[in-house]
Amino acid sequence: MTPRQFDRKFARQTRRAKDLTLADVAKRLGHSGNWQVSAWEQGKKPVPSEKLAAYANALGVPLDRLAPRQGEPDLRDLRHDRGISLKEIPAIIQAKSDGPVKNAERGVRPLADEYAARLAEKYEVSLEQLRAAEVRSSRGHVAPVDTPTPAVESPRTLAEKIAHLIRCKFPDAPPTDHALAQAINAKAGLDVITTEQMQALRTGDQPPAAILGAVPEGTLYDALGSYFGCSPLYFRGKEEQVLQTMEGLRLLANLDDLSPEDVVLQARGGEGGFSRPLLAALNAALEKLKGEGRGSQGR
Structure with a gap:
């Protein structure tokens, strides 16, 4: 996929030049409030690619000027360029679900000829252009219909x-x-990271330590975890994850006034959360570590 690069400065300048308020643009986009448009202009949130066509229409500018794209579009790009959601696809291709298009966009299997013809007409491109975009969606190879989807390795x-x-x-x-x-x-x-450093980090061109210099990895991982809504531990290697988790357990084990039940309550957030087997394993590990701690103190 070749995502478009939204030009937020151009968007703001155009809106102001046309004496449009944030509320005016939001209303044209069908939004009840203007906070989303404001966040887009300030670069606080990315504009959903399927919204860019409507955004360009709201400002009265060409899509390619508001959000230029380097390279050729894939199948999903063509759909987003027309501002079409997956919910609209069944009616367009005259099918029971959006599955055929979703699978083609993911490179799982090619579109049937009748579906491709209907999409090309709706997307206002030639059938040849649509098929070329389909190939780009599969990174140069569309899997045959009978070929199972290969298993994806864990990152x-x-x-x-x-x-x-x-x-x-x-x-x-x-x-x-x-x-x-x-x-x-x-x-x-x-300021933990620059745009150039983020690109190098995302593409893996250099090791994190070489990219960030003196910035502690822990600071970066905490920020990444907060942004993506996951544990900072996720960004560390498996060995680091185990060692850090064990260090946390050892710390808990040294707190004599903290019972295993207290740890379980904290982990569960009061109710719900971890499964019973996991909680049992945590209790056993904590009890063992407490025993080791007391045993070493008695020597």
Whole structure:
């Protein structure tokens, strides 16, 4: 996918030049409030790519000027350029679900000829252009219909983990490196990373330590975890995760006034949360560590 790069400065200048308020643009986009448009203009949130066409219409400017794109579009890009959601797809292709298009956009299997013809007409492109975009969606190869989808390996490197979270959290509108850097710096409360460093970190061109210099990895991981809504431990290697978790358990084990039940209550947040087997394992580990701690004190 080749995401468009939203030009927020151009958007603001155009809106003001046309004497439009944030509320005016929000109303044209069908929003009840203007906070989203304001966040987009300030670069605090990425504009969903399926909203860009409507945004350009609201400002009365070409889409390619508001959000230029480098390279050729894939299948999802063509849909977003027309401002069409997946919910509208069944009626367009005259099918029971959006599955055929969703699978083609993911490179799982090609579109049937009748679906491709209807989409090309709706997207206002030739059938050849649509098929070319379909190939780009599959990164150069569309899997045959009978070929099962290959299993996806778990992300291992920091770059792979960041890319995985971007795909999961922002499937339709991946944030730019600039937006990511701004968001991470805001979460950290200081300038942790630049746009160029974020790009290098995301692509894995260099090790994190070489990219960030003197910035502690812990500070970056805390900010990344806060932004993506996951534990900072996720960004560390498996060995680091185990060691840090064990250190936490050892610390708990040394708190004589803290019972296993207290730890369980904290982990569960009062109610719900971890499964019974996991809680039992945590209790056993804590009891064992407490025993080890007391045994070493008695020697």
